[in-house]
Amino acid sequence: MTAPTEKQNIHDYLAEFDDIPGTRVFTAARARKGYWLNQFAMSLMTPENREAWKADERKYLENWPMSDEQREAILARDYNRCLDLGGNVYFLAKVFSTDGLSFAEAVSSMTDMTFPEYREMMNKGGRSPQGNRSIKGGY
Amino acid sequence: MARITAGVASSHVPLLGVAVDQGKTGDEYFGPIFAGYEWTKAWEKEEKPDVVILVYNDHASAFDMKIIPTFAIGCGERYKSADEGWGPRPVPDVEGHADLGWHIAQSLILDEFDMTIINEMDVDHGMTVPLSMMFGQPEKWPVKVVPLAVNVVTYPVPSGNRCWALGEAIARAVESFPEDLNVQIWGTGGMSHQLQGPRAGLLNREWDNKFLDMLIGDSDAARFIPHLEYLRETGSEGIEMVMWLVMRGALGKKTKCLHRHYHIPCSNTAIGHLVLEPTE
Numbered sequence: 001m002t003a004p005t006e007k008q009n010i011h012d013y014l015a016e017f018d019d020i021p022g023t024r025v026f027t028a029a030r031a032r033k034g035y036w037l038n039q040f041a042m043s044l045m046t047p048e049n050r051e052a053w054k055a056d057e058r059k060y061l062e063n064w065p066m067s068d069e070q071r072e073a074i075l076a077r078d079y080n081r082c083l084d085l086g087g088n089v090y091f092l093a094k095v096f097s098t099d100g101l102s103f104a105e106a107v108s109s110m111t112d113m114t115f116p117e118y119r120e121m122m123n124k125g126g127r128s129p130q131g132n133r134s135i136k137g138g139y
Numbered sequence: 140m141a142r143i144t145a146g147v148a149s150s151h152v153p154l155l156g157v158a159v160d161q162g163k164t165g166d167e168y169f170g171p172i173f174a175g176y177e178w179t180k181a182w183e184k185e186e187k188p189d190v191v192i193l194v195y196n197d198h199a200s201a202f203d204m205k206i207i208p209t210f211a212i213g214c215g216e217r218y219k220s221a222d223e224g225w226g227p228r229p230v231p232d233v234e235g236h237a238d239l240g241w242h243i244a245q246s247l248i249l250d251e252f253d254m255t256i257i258n259e260m261d262v263d264h265g266m267t268v269p270l271s272m273m274f275g276q277p278e279k280w281p282v283k284v285v286p287l288a289v290n291v292v293t294y295p296v297p298s299g300n301r302c303w304a305l306g307e308a309i310a311r312a313v314e315s316f317p318e319d320l321n322v323q324i325w326g327t328g329g330m331s332h333q334l335q336g337p338r339a340g341l342l343n344r345e346w347d348n349k350f351l352d353m354l355i356g357d358s359d360a361a362r363f364i365p366h367l368e369y370l371r372e373t374g375s376e377g378i379e380m381v382m383w384l385v386m387r388g389a390l391g392k393k394t395k396c397l398h399r400h401y402h403i404p405c406s407n408t409a410i411g412h413l414v415l416e417p418t419e
């Protein structure tokens with residue numbers, strides 16, 4: 001090793017994540033909160049479960065010890081709300097893939113753009129990091 | 140004696156797998172992306188590696204929230220393509236190299252890297268997309284694979300420095316394997332992308348290219364990039380680039396760049412690809 005790395009305090013490490021605009025870093029706290037929400041989503045990896053889910057979504061969710069807020073957020077496909085309630089996009093991907101949505105379309109629903117607008121932004125080089133790096137720093 | 144002869148870095152966007160499976164690799168959208176892999180495909184045919192140590196992450200396929208290994212190594216005989224919610228990709232099974240896998244696992248643990256050992260699992264786009272990019276659509280993959288899975292989903296993920304050091308330890312482990320094997324190491328994922336929240340769609344061409352530059356030559360500055368910088372500059376999923384550092388660490392002090400490709404966008408993501416050779 002060429003340079004010693006300073007050991008970082010876990011509280012400082014986690015606190016820094018709150019300064020990133022429009023982003024929910026998947027911390028242990030979120031992972032704990034979203035445990036069953038994510039495990040429910042994971043269950044959609046088999047064709048049988050996808051059929052049962054499609055047949056009656058509300059009933060399917062009864063099998064999972066999720067909060068009412070989490071159930072409503074999933075039924076409404078409100079993915080930003082799902083993130084707030086501990087969802088992780090790789091798990092939520094099982095839900096939107098079952099809906100037949102691409103990653104890009106599902107992801108666009110979390111922004112303030114329509115899918116065609118979002119697609120156009122991506123084709124023009126994506127969202128600029130300029131002004132999107134830090135809330136406090138504004139850069 | 141086994142030796143690491145080259146390192147390959149590549150994004151592993153699931154849509155690239157869809158493009159291959161649906162025969163769209165030459166169209167207007169995907170053509171420029173796949174064109175940047177033609178050189179590598181031809182080079183791999185010449186190089187004929189026996190084994191690839193494939194550093195990737197599982198995207199809620201083999202590992203759910205029940206068990207979250209930071210570093211895990213596949214020691215099994217074969218791995219099937221995972222059903223990620225739209226049915227498994229129609230690709231050949233991935234054949235493992237159990238002897239080399241177990242040898243590396245044991246060596247790493249003695250070298251103080253406390254690995255999780257995997258005997259059975261399905262593998263998702265994180266692994267099958269890079270194989271498709273480098274080898275196209277063969278009936279059987281032309282290499283055996285030792286999967287090396289890194290947690291880059293639940294924080295804290297391992298530091299860049301730790302990933303680099305793991306790569307160094309992997310190189311030592313490979314060198315002590317008695318069989319004469321041509322081994323490559325691939326680092327996959329990235330480059331800039333964010334798949335969540337109102338900031339989704341962030342891409343950073345300038346930062347990505349600085350990162351590519353840092354992996355070429357004798358600098359080891361990339362190992363000290365903090366997680367916060369990846370998150371701010373490259374989006375929440377850009378953190379996957381720490382997996383490239385496992386590959387870079389395994390190539391030793393200095394590298395030479397044989398091939399480089401960068402393209403924006405593929406779906407939500409910036410595509411980056413490097414072929415590196417260790418130079419001492």
Ligand SMILES: [Fe+2]
Pocket residue numbers: 151196198265328329379
């Ligand atoms: Fe990934």
